[in-house]
Amino acid sequence: MRHDVVEELLDDYVDGILSEDVGAQVRSHLESCMKCFRSAAQHRALMAAAAALPRELAPSRDLWPEIRAVILRRRISPIDEMKVLPAAPRVPGAPAPGAETLRAAPAAALPQRPWRRLLGLAAAAVLLVATSSALTTVLVQSRYEEVARPLVPGRDAVRGLAAECRLVTVEWSRGKGSAGGYLSPDAVRVIDKNLALIDAAIAEAEDAWQGHPNDPKLTWYVTTAYEEKAQLLHRAARLGVGI
Amino acid sequence: MNNSLDGPMFLDRSEKSASPVLVDDVRRAQGGDLVAFERLYRDNAGRIHALCLRMTGNRASAEELTQEVFIRAWERLSTFMGRSSFASWVYRIGVNVSLDAIRADRRDEARLGMDSLEPGGGGTWDQAGASDCRLDLERAISRLPPGARVVFILHDVEGYSHEDIAEMTGVASGTSKAQLHRARMLLRKGLSI
Known part of the structure; x- marks a missing residue:
């Protein structure tokens, strides 16, 4: 050679x-x-x-406190941007709590084909129904408390979220019927039905919260419910117009 | 380029089967348990920081990127299906975050009309408490051009194949080979090997 x-x-x-x-x-x-x-x-x-170079080199300082602070500040949840409350009563047909439940509708893994995106959305909606039902079973020991406790908002923040929900509800209502949308009429009906259930749960929690406005856990549950509804509506509205 | 971080297996020389405790921590973290996620962070921070430090050649940047890697990992935990180990998965996020930073540096470099990116690696390794030979090599790696540096770190330090590197970085495997050759020749010259 x-x-x-x-x-x-x-x-x-x-x-x-x-x-x-x-x-x-x-x-x-x-x-x-x-x-x-x-x-x-x-x-x-x-x-x-x-x-032979070392595979691990420790940072000069502990980075965890800053990472944790960012996660808490941004209220990031690993569960597809949705926080699932523990001890939620199961809805017939809904996935059991655990890994499979947590994997429902992973944001980054949503496939591009509309019917598969729809499956993810439907799973998210079912999950939300289970989540919202938990609003009636307050004062449980929450594994999310570490995330939630420092973030209990005030009344103004809750009212702001409620206003945001109203806005995105309008957005969803406009987007779901648009021509060329990704959601079939049946899918829209299912989501609307689930949203109605969530609204009922929110109303129930709001009533309880009005009676105990200084209870941080009730405040947090109301806030979380509104946030999750807003997130679902944002996504549903985007899917509705094929984004 | 495969965007699925949990996609193909990129087994490296430290890949080992995850312990039940680790798997449990992943599941707990996926459920929102920050304490479990902290344990995952502590198990993997050294390796991710080493990667970011070598990729950027800058201690401050490396610590920022390490934070970014774990924040991104937390955000994407729901997409982790367990087909690879958590260590592998988060390492891949580390590669992506580092590459993004290097590309951003290149854009800045182009915008500012700089000729070449020379990371400030000189002082970075001074206090690493390592042998002279190791420090010489670390410094020499940090002075490599970005493309050659990335491939050398992933191939010769971390043990990835050219196919893996192509998948991770989006370059052709032939380009990866060419960059590796370039890196080795530059390092041999710089280190008088």
């Missing part, structure tokens, strides 16, 4: 990704060419040094 050809193949040779036949030809050349032999040895020395 020619010297210039071997030079080109040297990286692949030391990486061990040449075919047996070609590798043997390179090896044969190395036995007679000191320059290539030395070059291969130097490559290997560099590779060994690189492979």
Whole structure:
């Protein structure tokens, strides 16, 4: 094998990704060419040094407090931007609590085909019904308390969310019937029905909250319900116009 | 370029089967448990920080990017299906975040009319408490041109194949090979190997 050809193949040779036949030809050349032999040895020395570098290097400071603060400040939830309350009574046919439930309608994994996007949305809607039903079973020990406790909003914030819900409801109402939309009439009916159930749950929670406006957990439940409704409506409105 | 972070398997030299505790932490974190997510962070922060530090050659940037990686991981936890280990999955996010930062640097570089990106790696490695040889190599890596640096880190340091690198970075595997050759030659020259 020619010297210039071997030079080109040297990286692949030391990486061990040449075919047996070609590798043997390179090896044969190395036995007679000191320059290539030395070059291969130097490559290997560099590779060994690189492979020996530590895989872990600790940051100079603990980054967790800042990461946690950002997560709490942005109110990010890993559950497809929706916080599912624990101990929610199961709706017949709804997925059981656990991993499968949490995987419903992952935002980044929503497939592009409309019917599959619709399935994700329908799953989210069912999930929301289960979630909203939990509004009647307050004062439970919540595994989301760490997220929720520092974020209990005031009355103004709740009223703001309610106003936002009204706005996105209008957006949804306009988008769902648009020509070329991704949602079939049946899907729109299902979502509307679920939204009505959520509204009923919100109304019930609002009543309880009006009686105990200083109860932080009731405040949080009302807020969360409004937020989730707003998020579902935003998504439904986008899907409704095929975005 | 595959946008699914949980897609093809990118098994690296540290890949190991996840312990039941780790799997449980992932499930808990997917349910919104920040304490479980903190444990996942502590298990993986060193590796992600090492990646970001080598990719950027800048300690401050590396710490910012490490934070960004875990915030992004939290946001996308619902998309993690467990087909790879959590470590692999979050590492892939680390690669993407680092690449985004490098591309942004390149855009800034182009906008400012700079000739080449020379990361401020000199001082970054001074206090790493490592051997001279290791520090020399770390500094030399940080001075590589971005494209060659990325491929060298992923291939020779982390053990990914050219096909994996092509998948992760969006370049052709032939380009990855060419960048690796360039990186090795520059490092040999810089280190007088």
